[in-house]
Amino acid sequence: MPRKDIKVHIDIHALQTVPYSNLNRDALGSPKNCLYGGKLRTRVSSQSWKRAIRLKLEEQLGEPTIRTRRIAEAVRDELQQRGWDSETARKAGRAVLVSADGAAKRSSKKEGGIMPDGGTDQSKVLFWIPNGAINDLADLCERYREEIAATDLPPEEETEQQNNKKKSANSKPPKPDIVVPSEEVDSLLRKRSASINLLGRMLAEIPEHNVDGATQFAHAFTTHESTTDFDFFTAVDDRVGNGVQEESGSTETGTGHLATAEFTSGVFYRYSSVNVTDLASNLSGKSQPTPEDTDQALSVLDTYLRAFCNAMPSGKRRTTAASTPPELVYLTVRRNPLSLAGAFEKPVTAERDGGYAETSRVRLNTYTDRLYRFLGTDELLWHGHAGLNDSPLNALGERDESLHDLITNGINQAGDHA
Numbered sequence: 001m002p003r004k005d006i007k008v009h010i011d012i013h014a015l016q017t018v019p020y021s022n023l024n025r026d027a028l029g030s031p032k033n034c035l036y037g038g039k040l041r042t043r044v045s046s047q048s049w050k051r052a053i054r055l056k057l058e059e060q061l062g063e064p065t066i067r068t069r070r071i072a073e074a075v076r077d078e079l080q081q082r083g084w085d086s087e088t089a090r091k092a093g094r095a096v097l098v099s100a101d102g103a104a105k106r107s108s109k110k111e112g113g114i115m116p117d118g119g120t121d122q123s124k125v126l127f128w129i130p131n132g133a134i135n136d137l138a139d140l141c142e143r144y145r146e147e148i149a150a151t152d153l154p155p156e157e158e159t160e161q162q163n164n165k166k167k168s169a170n171s172k173p174p175k176p177d178i179v180v181p182s183e184e185v186d187s188l189l190r191k192r193s194a195s196i197n198l199l200g201r202m203l204a205e206i207p208e209h210n211v212d213g214a215t216q217f218a219h220a221f222t223t224h225e226s227t228t229d230f231d232f233f234t235a236v237d238d239r240v241g242n243g244v245q246e247e248s249g250s251t252e253t254g255t256g257h258l259a260t261a262e263f264t265s266g267v268f269y270r271y272s273s274v275n276v277t278d279l280a281s282n283l284s285g286k287s288q289p290t291p292e293d294t295d296q297a298l299s300v301l302d303t304y305l306r307a308f309c310n311a312m313p314s315g316k317r318r319t320t321a322a323s324t325p326p327e328l329v330y331l332t333v334r335r336n337p338l339s340l341a342g343a344f345e346k347p348v349t350a351e352r353d354g355g356y357a358e359t360s361r362v363r364l365n366t367y368t369d370r371l372y373r374f375l376g377t378d379e380l381l382w383h384g385h386a387g388l389n390d391s392p393l394n395a396l397g398e399r400d401e402s403l404h405d406l407i408t409n410g411i412n413q414a415g416d417h418a
Contacts, residue, residue, distance in 0.1 A: 007277040008381070008418045009334050010301060010410060012308055014270040014326040015223070015360050015387075021322035022263050023313040024048040031228055031264045037345040039225040042264045044313060046217040049270070052311040053304070054195050060303050063193045067128040071137075071189075072097050072121040078138040084145075090121065092141040092148045095180045097123055102178050103186035104205045114205050128201050130193040137188050140180060147179040194300045197282035198274070214279035215272060215304075216337060222266035223344040223360040231261045263320065267327070267356040269344055269364075272308060273337035274301055276418050294418045298411050305331075305407045327357050328387035329403060330364070330396045331410040333417055335379040343367035361389060369395035382413040 022031050024044040034043040058064050068074065072093030079089040100123070101115045114123045141148060154176075190209050192201075200213020237256030280289035280297035289297070312323050332338070343366075348359045372380070372395065383397030386406040393399070400406040 006335055007275055008414055009273050009275050009337050010305070010414050011273045011332045011334055011337055011339075012271070012305055013330040013332075013340055013364070014268075014309065015328040015357065015364065016220075016268045016270060016324060016326040017357050018265060018268060018324055019320070019322050020229070020263050020265050021320040022261070022316040023322065024315050025262075030262045033226070033228075034219065034221055036221060037347055039347045040227070041221040041224070041347070042226040042228075042266050042268075043222075044220040044268065046219050048313045048315070049220060049311070050199065050217050052313045053307045054199060056307040056311040057198075057304055058193070058195050060307065061194055061300070063195065064131045065128060065193050065195055066131055066134065067126055069122040069124070069126055071100075071123060071127050071129075071134075074134045075137050075141065076121070078134055079141060082138065082142075087153070088145070088149050091151050091153060092138075092145075092180075093121055094153065094176075095141065095144070095148050095151065095178075096137055096185055097121070098176045099178050099180045099182040099185035100189055100206075102182040103189075106182075125203060125205050127189060127203070128196060129189055130191050130196075133188050133191045136191075137185065140184055140188065144180050151177065151179060192282075194283065198279060198300060198304060211282065212278070214275045214282055216274075218271040218339060218341065220268040220270040221341075221344075222347075222356075223269050223363070224266060224347045224349065224356045226264055226266045228262045228264050231263055232258075233261060234258050261316075261319075263316070267348075267360045269341060269360070270308075270326075271339050271341065273339075274304065275337075276301065276414050280418070294415065298415050298418075301414070302407060302411045305410070306403075309403055309407075326387075326403075327389070328361055328364070328385060328393075329406060330368075330383070330385045331406055332383040332397075333381040333410060333413045335381070338371075338379075340364060340368060340371070342371075358389065358391075361387070361391070361393065365393040365395045381417045382410070384409055 024032050026032050032043045032045060033040050035041075066074065075096050076089040076093035079092055080086060084092070097115060101113045104114050114125050116122050116124060186206070192211060196211055198213060199215050201209060201211040203209040234255040235257035240256060276294065276297055277289070279301060280293045281287060283296055283300065284290070284293035286293060309326055309329060317323070343364050344360070348356055348363050350356055351359055384400055384406055385393060385396040386400040386403050400409060
C-alpha cells in the first residue's frame with residue numbers, strides 16, 4: 001500500500017510537429033526563441049499554450065472564467081441588462097472596485113491598491129474569477145441600489161498635464177465611500193473554478209486571493225536548431241488591381257500594402273506535471289482529501305490531459321492553420337515530477353531524407369532508458385505511450401493504440417496510487 005503522505009504526480013510529455021507558423025511572437029512580431037545547448041530553438045511560452053489549454057478545459061467542463069481588469073464594466077453591463085440606467089450601473093461597477101480596493105489595502109503591504117487613476121473604470125490589476133461571480137456581484141449591488149445611486153462618479157479622465165499639475169500641488173482626490181461591504185465583494189472575488197484550482201492564481205495586491213496551482217507547465221521548444229523565415233507579402237487594392245485610370249491618364253496597377261512577417265516550423269518538446277494530491281486538496285478545500293475528492297480531481301485531470309493534446313495557441317492561426325496533433329505522447333505516474341528536456345540539450349539533426357520527428361522519438365526513448373538506469377525507477381509507478389509511429393519505444397512503457405486509451409489508463413493508474 002502506498003503511503004498517503006506521499007504525493008502522486010502525472011507527467012505528460014509530447015513531441016509535436018508544427019508546420020510553418022508563428023504560434024507565439026515577441027514584442028517585435030518574431031517567433032519567440034531560446035538558447036539551449038548553445039543553439040537557437042523556437043519557443044512557445046508556457047503562458048501562451050497554457051491559455052489555449054485553459055479555454056478548452058473550461059469549455060469541456062462547462063466552467064468558464066474571466067480574467068480581466070474590467071470587472072467594473074462587466075458588472076455595469078450585467079446590471080444594464082437587468083434594467084438599470086447606464087449611470088447608476090456604472091456607479092455600481094465603481095462601487096465594486098472601491099470595495100475591492102478597501103480589501104486590498106487591508107491585506108497587502110503593497111502600496112497603491114487596485115483603484116484606477118482618473119475616470120477610467122479599469123482596475124490596476126487583472127482579476128481571475130468564474131463567470132458566475134459577475135452575476136453574484138450584480139446581485140450584491142441590487143441589495144445596495146439606493147446607496148450606490150447616491151454616490152458620485154469621478155470626473156472624466158484628466159490630461160497628463162492636469163495630472164502632473166495636481167501631483168506637483170500634492171493634491172489628492174477625495175477618498176470614495178464604501179457602500180457595498182468589502183468583505184462580501186472580497187469573498188466573491190476569491191471564488192475559484194476547476195481551472196483556477198488546477199493552474200493557480202496570483203494577485204500580489206490581495207494575497208488572500210492567491211491559489212497555489214497543482215500544475216507545472218514548461219515552455220515548449222524545438223528539439224533541433226531552428227531559424228526564422230521571412231515572408232514578404234502584399235495586399236492587393238482591388239480598385240488598383242482592376243486598373244484604375246489616374247488623372248494623368250496612366251493606369252495604376254499594384255498593391256495597397258507591403259510588409260514582411262516572420263514564421264518558423266519544427267518538432268517541439270512539451271511537458272507538464274500535475275500534482276494529483278494538491279489538485280484534490282484545492283478542489284475540496286481539505287488538507288487531507290477523501291477518495292471522493294481524489295475522484296473529482298482525476299476527472300478534472302482527465303479533461304486537462306486531453307486539452308493538453310488538442311489545444312493550440314491562436315497566434316497567426318488564420319494565416320497558417322497550423323493545428324496539428326502530437327506525434328508522440330508519453331505519460332507517467334510518479335512520486336515526483338521529472339522533465340525529459342535534457343534529451344534535447346544536444347539538438348537532433350535531420351534524417352538523410354529529411355525530418356526531425358523520427359530522430360526526436362529515438363532520442364527521447366534512448367535518453368529515458370539511460371536516465372532510468374541512472375536514477376532507478378523507485379519513484380516511477382506506471383508509464384505508457386501512444387503515437388503515430390509503430391517503431392518500438394521500450395523505455396516509454398506499454399504502448400496504447402490510441403491517445404484516448406493512454407489517458408484513460410494513466411488516470412486509472414493515478415487513482416490506484418493516489
